[in-house]
Amino acid sequence: MRGRQTQTDTSAALVLQAQEPSPLNTVAPIVSSYNDKIRPLLDAIDKLRDLKVTEEGIQLPTIVVVGDQSSGKSSVLESLAGISLPRGQGICTRVPLIMKLQHHSNPEPHLSLEYGGRVEDTNEVNISEDIINATNFIAGGGKEVSNTPLTLLVKKNGVPDLTMVDLPGITRVPAPGQPDNIYDQIKDIIMEYITPEESIILNVLSATVDFTTCESIRMSHSVDKHGERTLAVVTKADVLPEGLLEKVTSDDVNIGLGYVCVRNRIGDETNEEARAISDKLFQTHPLLSKIDKAIVGIPVLAQKLVQIQAASIARNLPEIVKKINDKLNACLSELNNMPKSLSTVAEAMTSFMQIIGASKESLKKILVRGEFEEYKDQKRMHCTARLVEMLSEYSDQLDKYDHSETKCQNFLMEEINILEEAKGIKLPNFVPRNAFLVILQGKVNEIKDLPIEFVERVWTYIEDVVISVLMKHSECYYQLQLSTRRAGHNLMAKMKEKSIKWMNEIVEMEKLTDYTCHPEYVSEWTRLMAGQTAFLSGLYGADHPSKITVCIGEVEVEGLRKYSHELVSQAFDLNMRMIAYWKVVLRRLVDSMALHLQLSVTNLVNKEIEKEIINELMGPNYGYGSGIERMLEESPSVAVKREKLVKSIKKLKDSKEVVSKIMDGIIP
Numbered sequence: 255m256r257g258r259q260t261q262t263d264t265s266a267a268l269v270l271q272a273q274e275p276s277p278l279n280t281v282a283p284i285v286s287s288y289n290d291k292i293r294p295l296l297d298a299i300d301k302l303r304d305l306k307v308t309e310e311g312i313q314l315p316t317i318v319v320v321g322d323q324s325s326g327k328s329s330v331l332e333s334l335a336g337i338s339l340p341r342g343q344g345i346c347t348r349v350p351l352i353m354k355l356q357h358h359s360n361p362e363p364h365l366s367l368e369y370g371g372r373v374e375d376t377n378e379v380n381i382s383e384d385i386i387n388a389t390n391f392i393a394g395g396g397k398e399v400s401n402t403p404l405t406l407l408v409k410k411n412g413v414p415d416l417t418m419v420d421l422p423g424i425t426r427v428p429a430p431g432q433p434d435n436i437y438d439q440i441k442d443i444i445m446e447y448i449t450p451e452e453s454i455i456l457n458v459l460s461a462t463v464d465f466t467t468c469e470s471i472r473m474s475h476s477v478d479k480h481g482e483r484t485l486a487v488v489t490k491a492d493v494l495p496e497g498l499l500e501k502v503t504s505d506d507v508n509i510g511l512g513y514v515c516v517r518n519r520i521g522d523e524t525n526e527e528a529r530a531i532s533d534k535l536f537q538t539h540p541l542l543s544k545i546d547k548a549i550v551g552i553p554v555l556a557q558k559l560v561q562i563q564a565a566s567i568a569r570n571l572p573e574i575v576k577k578i579n580d581k582l583n584a585c586l587s588e589l590n591n592m593p594k595s596l597s598t599v600a601e602a603m604t605s606f607m608q609i610i611g612a613s614k615e616s617l618k619k620i621l622v623r624g625e626f627e628e629y630k631d632q633k634r635m636h637c638t639a640r641l642v643e644m645l646s647e648y649s650d651q652l653d654k655y656d657h658s659e660t661k662c663q664n665f666l667m668e669e670i671n672i673l674e675e676a677k678g679i680k681l682p683n684f685v686p687r688n689a690f691l692v693i694l695q696g697k698v699n700e701i702k703d704l705p706i707e708f709v710e711r712v713w714t715y716i717e718d719v720v721i722s723v724l725m726k727h728s729e730c731y732y733q734l735q736l737s738t739r740r741a742g743h744n745l746m747a748k749m750k751e752k753s754i755k756w757m758n759e760i761v762e763m764e765k766l767t768d769y770t771c772h773p774e775y776v777s778e779w780t781r782l783m784a785g786q787t788a789f790l791s792g793l794y795g796a797d798h799p800s801k802i803t804v805c806i807g808e809v810e811v812e813g814l815r816k817y818s819h820e821l822v823s824q825a826f827d828l829n830m831r832m833i834a835y836w837k838v839v840l841r842r843l844v845d846s847m848a849l850h851l852q853l854s855v856t857n858l859v860n861k862e863i864e865k866e867i868i869n870e871l872m873g874p875n876y877g878y879g880s881g882i883e884r885m886l887e888e889s890p891s892v893a894v895k896r897e898k899l900v901k902s903i904k905k906l907k908d909s910k911e912v913v914s915k916i917m918d919g920i921i922p
Contacts, residue, residue: 321458326489329518732889
């Protein structure tokens with residue numbers, strides 16, 4: 255806070271120098287504090303408020319008038335403005351009333367109300383009724399409150415140059431016709447206005463109450479604990495003068511900007527009459543006359559407010575300028591980063607080809623080349639690594655699908671049964687090929703669903719990745735997104751169907767014949783057959799063990815001794831051949847899938863995706879080419895965002911122009 259004050263020493267000093275206290279004429283209307291330094295400052299802030307720069311998150315120095323219901327807020331404002339405001343039982347102020355008081359030399363006052371997008375002239379006779387009508391227009395004809403402001407402009411000879419926001423009076427108990435949560439509604443409005451550090455709180459207190467119990471004090475303390483930006487106005491001094499001097503001098507409630515005691519207009523008194531009565535009261539009353547004259551009367555209040563307001567504006571203005579510039583630069587940058595609004599088919603086609611090119615390049619990186627810096631923190635998009643993991647998992651599933659425990663218990667029984675049924679008139683000691691094929695087909699049938707499930711799983715993953723990439727690169731083109739998403743899903747369905755068909759053919763080929771030229775098959779079979787002699791010796795030897803250890807582990811052999819040596823020997827050979835060959839089959843199912851996947855993904859990225867999207871956008875779905883024209887239509891969200899940014903930029907540029915002029919005038 256100290257640095258911020260130092261930054262504005264020059265401007266604040268100039269303003270305060272122009273605002274040196276001067277004697278007040280207690281008979282004439284309130285002497286205006288207007289001069290060539292203060293009026294431009296206040297005009298600049300009023301212009302910023304009219305531009306609604308606060309909607310951009312930029313707070314403005316504001317005098318906020320708060321007080322408990324019936325504390326005399328309206329009377330204080332009437333005295334400052336020299337007009338009549340609505341009065342009565344209950345809440346008179348139901349919306350934030352922005353009061354702009356401007357001194358001008360013309361003896362004829364000019365009053366106007368601005369609300370609901372309209373500006374209506376009024377006069378001193380009708381102003382109270384017109385405010386009521388405008389309030390009813392904003393908040394309805396009942397007793398509810400609204401946060402939509404109403405602006406009152408008072409140009410009048412002798413009024414102080416002030417802009418204040420009068421807020422609804424605080425009430426805890428709903429009156430008939432008021433909503434049950436009226437207190438919460440009013441509190442929310444008040445807190446919105448008094449919370450910003452730029453706000454000056456004008457707390458109106460009745461002399462008839464204990465200040466420490468006032469709800470308005472409690473609210474202001476919640477945002478201004480030490481009262482550094484709170485000024486208190488004590489009304490109804492004539493009603494209960496006893497103890498008032500002690501209240502305003504002891505300051506039990508931390509009012510940092512001090513107190514001003516006033517006696518407001520009563521009944522049909524004119525403002526001049528009320529001011530004269532007030533002056534006499536504070537000069538002659540045995541208790542009130544003891545209060546320092548520097549803190550009594552409406553003229554003193556007016557001058558204090560003008561000084562505080564001017565100092566606050568000068569102190570905050572450099573920071574406001576900085577915030578406007580920062581916000582303007584941010585909006586311009588955001589607008590520049592949005593896609594250019596397309597106006598011709600040629601522009602749309604150019605953008606379309608750029609999107610296709612960028613999407614293809616991203617897909618090549620993550621699906622083919624394994625470059626993932628574009629999605630560094632999104633591991634799901636590191637596709638080559640994820641595909642390898644999926645292949646490894648697929649391979650492990652195939653290897654585990656073996657039922658080795660069952661094979662140990664029923665060792666060679668399947669082979670013996672098949673050999674028994676495959677007997678024929680032929681030379682002895684030859685393993686029938688059809689027996690091998692029967693066993694092979696059975697094993698392939700057991701695992702045939704695993705390759706298909708893998709194909710479906712892997713293409714579902716690739717589909718998610720492809721759609722994510724396409725959506726990212728076309729996110730600003732609503733119509734193109736619909737087409738690319740549809741094209742992506744259609745293409746993935748085709749690729750998946752093609753892979754499933756291809757995988758089914760591979761499975762069928764493995765069942766149709768037994769073939770490999772890989773030398774590992776022969777070497778593995780030879781290694782396994784080396785244990786045949788020991789197995790047969792143990793089976794038919796004198797010891798007759800119930801279990802014998804072979805390549806797959808310890809197997810039960812009790813039931814094998816009833817078969818001939820030749821049949822068991824052939825069954826053993828058939829089993830070892832299948833073990834050796836099955837490794838080749840499983841490797842082929844994995845390797846061929848990997849190669850097919852690599853080729854399919856490469857074709858997808860290099861050719862298929864572009865062709866599918868172009869066909870979707872340029873084909874019969876949109877009338878052969880009209881799909882490109884639909885790119886000229888922005889999505890609702892993008893259009894709204896662009897419109898909002900354009901409006902914000904205009905508002906901020908206008909605001910920048912306003913503050914630039916005023917800064918040039920107050921900083922040498």
